Amino acid sequence: MSQADTARGEAAHDAAIDAARARAAIREGRIDGHTSGLAGPHVQGNVVILPQAWAAEFRDYCEANPQACPLLAVSQPGDPALPALGEGIDIRHDVPRYRVWRHGELVAEPTDIQALWRDDLVTFVIGCSFSFEQALLDDGVPLRHVSQGLNVAMYRSNRLTVPAGRFAGPMVVSMRPLKPADAERAARITARYPRVHGAPVHIGDPAALGLADLGRPDYGDPVEVRDDEVPVFWACGVTPQAALAAARPEFCITHAPGAMLITDLLNHQLAD
Template sequence: MKQTPLPLLQQTSELRQAIRNKTHTGVTSGLAQGAMQGNVVILPADWANDFLLYCQKNPVSCPLIGVSEVGAFAMPELGNDIDMRHDIPEYYVYRNGEKVESRSDIEDLWQDDMVAFVLGCSFSFEHALSQAGLTPRNIEEDVNVSMFETNIATVPAGRFFGNTVVTMRPYIPKDAIRAIQITTRFPKAHGAPLHFGTPQDIGIKDLSQPDYGEAVTVKDGEVPVFWACGVTPQVAIRNAKPPICITHAPGKMLVTDVLDTDLAVL
């Protein structure tokens, strides 16, 4: 990988420090642009192989960019000072498939058998879209991206199964085509869209009522474009019911020191 520019390294380090200090608790979309962001799933080791296989069978929804050693909360391949117990603005805690709480750190929940998975995030290709003059509406309106559960089934693996979650960004048709071309270069950030046009075709009834995140304006003449989303594992976790699982809150990602272009197909 190319060496990450020092100004960006300073941004990512300062942002993680702000998250660790709990002075930044909001979404991470549009922040530290140029750095890869990641969805997070943390599981006991005896559930890790099933989840790894689930990711391998569903690489568009669950593009792996990092896996920790058992019990290790550092992720040196993604950032020298990353601490998976503290460096996400908000964590969701699931017990037996039910979300029981959200919290700003998980230090007291960390177990010696835990394995952390980091999956690529569409926030990483938002930088490329913005550079091309296609700034996503969620960034324009300073809100979390709209996310919807669909009727698109993932490939089951072990105890994990469920439908795909997507993010939505609206564009006029010619810009949608350009957005598809750009995001296809980022397979580790979900790559090309899964669908565009009629939401009902993939089981979405109302764009103004996202399952996660916030609604954005869809203007006359625009079509909704849907990309796979790293919140998909949270549906599979509800179905698999591990005794404990910890994830990021939707829209509140791990910000890494990896350049998003390092994982792009140029």
């Protein structure tokens, strides 16, 4: 087992007791990749950080697309804290890996954004499907990417989001392979969690979403779909990254796909 895998395992054990310990491991650089399967009881969030001049339009975009972009929290301009999501959260340090964008182009993937912070930046935290994964596991629904230590597979679909201002683009979906009976059960369970994407948007034929090859995800890791399984697709919080690339703000920061903010909220608190 690698040092990084050992650190993930230790942090996962700690996070079951206290999410702050998981964030501490991230700040210390012991975790710098995906957080799938980490801090199981705790809500995880996708992150978008924009200049204040773009914030109102982006909020409108999220509100127009609540399944793909369910808002959990919005910061005050220039404030790195998110008190509604956890005591001591500092968005400049508490995401394992960030993406920095300039005019729609990805220019860097740092593990800390202290040096990039500005007084006009507004942080948006969007619900993540990693949060409902614990409910699936608790009900005995197997998740192969979790058991194999992989990031979930994510794809740009042919479904378009509702435009708002300068923001528009395709819905990104995450995929989990399940046996048909488990897929039905997963749909019922996740429907109870609308603030973290809710029920699947599609079950079965990937072509219906414009996807030709599940072995080549746009984000994350490829996950095998076996002969007795069907692919199950959920709306994904990476959707805003496609909209940001099209809108081309002069500067913005997001999480790297799969590398989430771990909050103090508990998943069961979001159940409908």
